Amino acid sequence: MNFFSTFGRYVVLLSRVFAKPEKPKIYLQQTIREMESLGLNSVGIVIIISIFIGAVITLQTRYNLESSWIPLYLIGLTARDTLLLEFSSTMVGLILAGKVGSNIASEIGTMRITEQIDALEMMGINSASYLILPKIIATMVFNPFLTLISMFVGLVGGWMAVILTGALPSSDYVFGIQYLFVPFYITYALVKTVVYAFIITSVSAFYGYNVQGGALEVGRASTRGVVYSSILILLADLVLTQLMLA
Amino acid sequence: MIQVDNLSKAFNNVTVLHDISVTFEKGKTNLIIGRSGSGKTVFMKCLVGLHEVNAGNILYDNRNFVKMDFRERKQIRREIGMLFQGSALFDSLTVEENVMFPLNMFSAMSPAEKRARVNTCLNRVNLADVNKLYPGELSGGMKKRVAIARAIVENPRYLFCDEPNSGLDPMTSLVIDDLISEITHEYDITTVINTHDMNSVMEIGEKVIFIHEGNKEWEGTREEILDTGNKNLDDFVFASNLAKKIKSLSR
Numbered sequence A: 001m002n003f004f005s006t007f008g009r010y011v012v013l014l015s016r017v018f019a020k021p022e023k024p025k026i027y028l029q030q031t032i033r034e035m036e037s038l039g040l041n042s043v044g045i046v047i048i049i050s051i052f053i054g055a056v057i058t059l060q061t062r063y064n065l066e067s068s069w070i071p072l073y074l075i076g077l078t079a080r081d082t083l084l085l086e087f088s089s090t091m092v093g094l095i096l097a098g099k100v101g102s103n104i105a106s107e108i109g110t111m112r113i114t115e116q117i118d119a120l121e122m123m124g125i126n127s128a129s130y131l132i133l134p135k136i137i138a139t140m141v142f143n144p145f146l147t148l149i150s151m152f153v154g155l156v157g158g159w160m161a162v163i164l165t166g167a168l169p170s171s172d173y174v175f176g177i178q179y180l181f182v183p184f185y186i187t188y189a190l191v192k193t194v195v196y197a198f199i200i201t202s203v204s205a206f207y208g209y210n211v212q213g214g215a216l217e218v219g220r221a222s223t224r225g226v227v228y229s230s231i232l233i234l235l236a237d238l239v240l241t242q243l244m245l246a
Numbered sequence B: 001m002i003q004v005d006n007l008s009k010a011f012n013n014v015t016v017l018h019d020i021s022v023t024f025e026k027g028k029t030n031l032i033i034g035r036s037g038s039g040k041t042v043f044m045k046c047l048v049g050l051h052e053v054n055a056g057n058i059l060y061d062n063r064n065f066v067k068m069d070f071r072e073r074k075q076i077r078r079e080i081g082m083l084f085q086g087s088a089l090f091d092s093l094t095v096e097e098n099v100m101f102p103l104n105m106f107s108a109m110s111p112a113e114k115r116a117r118v119n120t121c122l123n124r125v126n127l128a129d130v131n132k133l134y135p136g137e138l139s140g141g142m143k144k145r146v147a148i149a150r151a152i153v154e155n156p157r158y159l160f161c162d163e164p165n166s167g168l169d170p171m172t173s174l175v176i177d178d179l180i181s182e183i184t185h186e187y188d189i190t191t192v193i194n195t196h197d198m199n200s201v202m203e204i205g206e207k208v209i210f211i212h213e214g215n216k217e218w219e220g221t222r223e224e225i226l227d228t229g230n231k232n233l234d235d236f237v238f239a240s241n242l243a244k245k246i247k248s249l250s251r
């Protein structure tokens, strides 16, 4: 019962979010601002995490495949496919749910409790659309670049690990990451990323927009936004994988 | 003029406002007074449609707001300026951008005209050289002034102020009260002010309504308020020891 009423309110909010914008030009400006604050500002964390995970995946695969009859280039291939299939989309999505999701929920929640949302409504502005639509569009457009960056940087991280540790010849790694390359994996990862971006932004905005009370409730909304968008990301991962790879 | 007929409001079967009827007059400061939690904010938000009423009518110069659809309400809202309790300035925008915000959204003015209008309004509230500051860099009183400037930037016919003095020292409160009162008379606005501050009542209350636990218990002028015979109102008016003392001396 509670689930259905929450879902119902989520749908109602989305229908307001996607109402026709009053001033497209202002929405465009807002979208560009949000790309900067939600997208560009996440490039750093995505790079750091991807470098390390790329390195760790490569080393782990190497040390798990000690037997000599397995060709060493398969290590590069495994690292690549792990990054392309799962890490750079889903893991990065979960990290962004934590970073961007809490940011959105607390920003909008604070605007709610300080009556800034009421002020927008009083000016005759559709506050749901004005506050949320630019964020949804900005993340759906920008996050695929984060995923691509993560893939590239992750592969570089693996390569650096190979060079620094000498765990395998770098030529094997470089050959492996090109061997049996399936371009569709990138499409698959990008589709997942776009769906995750929608989930993160709309779900955390929903919890922020419906805050009632004070600072404590804003904190709670931010936690809920992160938790529920993470769960939904994992569900979407399962569904999209079955749909696209089966 | 705003006429309210038999307005009632409940949240989840708890009635917060009981059958309130009142008329707010044009060109005057109409004060709604009552203790904290008596329903002033809910009442004001009902008047502007931020809460839906359960019963009653609200007539803005004979246009019934309650019966209007979304579009017509939006039109009325463009004629309303509102000052929220915590000022409700947009944190991420500068003072100038805050005041200009309604103009950017709706007006066909050129950028130069908009800037001129913003400066006129900021001057009107006696603020200078703060255009580029952010709300976080302003004092409480300055925030209130910016919020007033934003509320009047589109020349409203109606002005709503929810506790304009909350969080301000007595001197600054007086300044803000006088400002609202002056603007009301200057532009002939129908102004409605929520307050629990007796100083405001005595300073600017041209018409005063007393709400107690969601009921309108009294209405009159500030001259009449000291001698009403209403127990609840007396408790409110003479709440402080100072006031009680003055009252006993005047007997």
Ligand SMILES: Nc1ncnc2c1ncn2[C@@H]1O[C@H](COP(=O)(O)OP(=O)(O)O)[C@@H](O)[C@H]1O
Pocket: B011, B016, B034, B035, B036, B037, B038, B039, B040, B041, B042, B043
């Ligand atoms: N959104 C809401 N849901 C339920 N009850 C509310 C809501 N807003 C206010 N109330 C209740 O309505 C009563 C009046 O509150 P309010 O209008 O804020 O008082 P005040 O006169 O101090 O402005 C209070 O008892 C408050 O708990």
Ligand SMILES: [Mg+2]
Pocket: B040, B041, B042, B162, B163
């Ligand atoms: Mg109040």
